[in-house]
Amino acid sequence: MASARLTPNGVGAALAGDTNLRPIVQVVNLRCVNVDGRGTPRSDRWRGLVSDGAETCPAMFAGQLSDQARSGLIRRGSVVQLDEYVINMVGGRRVIVVLNLTVLLAECDIIGNPVITPESESSNQNNPRVEQFNGARQYGLAAGNPSPTRPNGNVPVFQPSVAGSSLNTPTRLSDKSPVFQPTAQPSYRPAPSYKNQGAIAKNEAPARIIPISSLNPYQGRWAIKGRVTAKGDIRRYHNAKGDGKVFNFDLLDSDGGEIRVACFNAHVDRFYEVVEVGKVYVVSRGNLKPAQRNYNHLNSEWEITLERDSSVDLCPDEDSSIPSQQFNFRPISEIEDTPTGTVLDIIGVAISVSPSTTVQKKNGTETLKRIIGLKDMSGRSVDLTMWGDFCNREGSQLQEMVERGVFPVLGVKTGRVNDFNGKCVGTISSSQLLIDPDLSEAHTLRQWFDGGGRDASTQSISRDHTPAASRNEVRMTIAKIKDEGLGMGDKPDWVTVKASIIFFKSDNFCYTACPTKEGDRQCNKKVTKGTSGLWVCDRCDKEFPECDYRYLLQLQIQDHSGTAWVTAFQETAQELLGCSALDLITYKENGDPRFAEIMLSCLFQDYLLRLKVKEETYSDERRVKNTLVKVERFDPAAESRHLLDLLSRSMASY
Structure with a gap:
């Protein structure tokens, strides 16, 4: 049978935290663990022991490796190279969590004299539950084969009872040593760990910094080091649990890995002032969740949500190996x-x-x-x-x-x-x-x-764009809107007109509106002043000392083909006039000359006006209403480019 050379002291170096090492080790024990108890191939995970020929260590294989173990590509005796892995503390013991590996030899004799230490032995026995897959025990046995298997031709399988086992005596996997394979579980005795006293308590040892790309939900303690490339504003929200607030920031590390970090409610107060764009931080103890692709385009499949025990520590030394920003520009x-x-x-x-x-x-x-x-x-x-x-x-x-x-x-x-x-x-x-x-x-x-x-x-692709011959964003003259009978259908028509504003109705250009907010929206219903001098809203059934003023502007436009009346509401009218309705009515009531200046400054100027054309019924009379939804000052250079584009498309169609 083939043999291979294992990495000397590979297990010890990996346990010491050298994740840059890619040790070659041998799988000397492998079994399946049904995570959810259903026993389906999709729910299994695999654990076992890996050896460098002298020392062994418990290993847990990530879910993406389950197919290789299930198919037999990875089995007892396989020689593999650990490409990606992390070290976790499980029950006070160090365990290698294998994220990715390369199978060098699928089958091989046991190499060297690997010692099953008490730590490795106990970690293989601390679960009293019988774990099965396809009806077969998975203590180094082939799936579907209830009979014991031998690692080589002359090594028997040793199955001691509890009374005959000694947790303090190392067991060797060699030509002269039996394979330890328990049938009864000994009493659980945890190995020494951090004490709950002194400078470092249990679960308070410094976490090891790993690349962002290596983050996964199987890890317990972790830390990442990255530069803040973006920081969002504080956003407030309301859901079934009540009101809340949140902000996000993005981290980039020296390997090019990016990830988004979210802080909610009390953690906003803790970290918002701490985090600064461009600074380098070490972030640890967060909850990993799948990234929401509708709002997150970073290259990580996870997002971090900071919790009570999370920490965000500023690195005093500037790390020049971490770039300031990373882009993925699209044409x-x-x-x-x-x-x-x-x-x-x-x-x-x-x-x-x-x-x-x-x-x-x-x-x-x-x-x-x-x-x-x-x-x-x-x-x-x-x-x-x-x-x-x-x-x-x-x-x-x-x-x-x-x-x-x-x-x-x-x-x-x-x-x-x-x-x-x-x-x-x-x-x-x-x-x-x-x-x-x-x-x-x-x-x-x-x-x-x-x-x-x-x-x-x-x-x-933003203006005058007509996909699939849509009538939206179509350039038209005022006469053509009337001639083609736009707005008479079930849905409104959207057109763009190049025209001038020739007249404003300055008497009633705004109305008094209710300032009450209903959830995230303002009422905006028209209010009237009552006998008490307060403003009354019939819809909200409330009175207010002050009201809001909102635009309801009637204007007349003209091009070379004719004239038309157009209505401009709050946002569009404010964009056109450049001031709020409250300011404008204050100017008018005080006789301020700025009122006339603002109104006259918009007259007889060329604009590109986007109109919503829809037939409405008012006082039992049906008529077409033109609503101004967007206004842009006429740009001769942009208009020339538009005309050249029209000529180019017209010539290309012949």
Whole structure:
């Protein structure tokens, strides 16, 4: 029978914590453990003993190795190389948890004189339950074969009783020593471990740092060392358990492994101020859960949730082996076919920046919004929607650069794809924006843009995008909307019109609204002032000393084909006028000249207006209503590119 050379002192070195060593060892005992008691192949795990020819140690094989053990590729006598493994403390004893291995010899004689130490022997007997698989005991026996097997041709199988066994006497697996195979379980006596006193107590010894890629649920004590590449804002939520809060941060280690760490409720207060982007930390004692791929695009299949015993310790020495960031940029052309909600990295040249506007979210709170136009060498451009503080930080810097004629390269780490306006990418709390980053992709884009890419024709996947000949986002004239009878169907039609605003109804441009919040949403029902001087909401049946003011703006638009009346509600009207309804009505009531300046500044200006066209019934009269849902100032350069794209597509169709 074939033989092999085992790694001298391989077991001892592995137990000492040298996970960089890939020792060659021999499996001298193997058995199956039914984890859930069903006895199905999907529920089994395998444990046994591994030997370096002199010393043995208990081993537990990860679930992904069960198929090899079940098929017999790994069996008693197999010589294997341990490619990935960790050391766990189980019942006060060190156990090698094998994550990945290479089978060098599937069958081999027992090599050397391996000693079964009392520690190894006890760990094989501390479970009084009889563990079976396919009806056969798995104490080194072949599945389905109830008769004892011999490791070689002349070694008998020794089966002592409890009275005849000695846990303090080593047993050797050699040509002259029997194979220890108990039939009755001795009383359990744990090996010495940490004492509950002194500087280090039980379960308080420093955890060994392992790569992020090696994390798995089979480990007990672990620690990882990584640089914080992103830190999200504190988010509040409400579910069946009540109100809560959470924030996330991402870690990157020297091997390129990434993982997301989540902190909930009390742990937010513990760690939010501790964690800083760019710093290196050692994180230990967390709960591993499968990563949620809808919100997490990091390369780890796990996420960490910090708990009461978790620790996040800052490393005083800066580890230069850990990179500051890791990107996986996608071309803009690929975003066109990417599912909504996908989180990804993109990079492009910023060719346009819209002014920052204030919009109201569904929960009644307000936030900032800004649109950035990006293009790359794929022949496509896309809208990047900035939210919140990004508008004032990177957004203001980008706007200033573009207005000076400098078109910077913008890298986006962790953006989310949405389909609100064709296909767009929006920032989330953990996003990062890098202006002119020192990256090879950025240098390549800069050379392309300066070498002719500035004037290259591109097609937007965000604006004027008409997949499958949809009528959404179709350019039309005002006369054509009426001629084609848009809005008469079951669903609304969406069109884009290039037109000017020629008139505002300035008498009733807003209304008094209820400020009450119902869960995450504001009521916004119209309120009236009662005899007591308080504002009364008939819907909420409450009175308020103050009310909100929300836009209900009626305006008339005109293009070369005709005119039409359009209604603009809160967010869109505020984006158009650039101020809140409360400020504007305050200007009007106080006779402030800013009221007239704001209204007149929007008249007779060209805009790209996105309209929702739908027939509605009002006072038993059916009529088509045009609602303004998005407004953009007319950009002659962008319009020229749009017309060139139309010509190119028209010529290609002939």
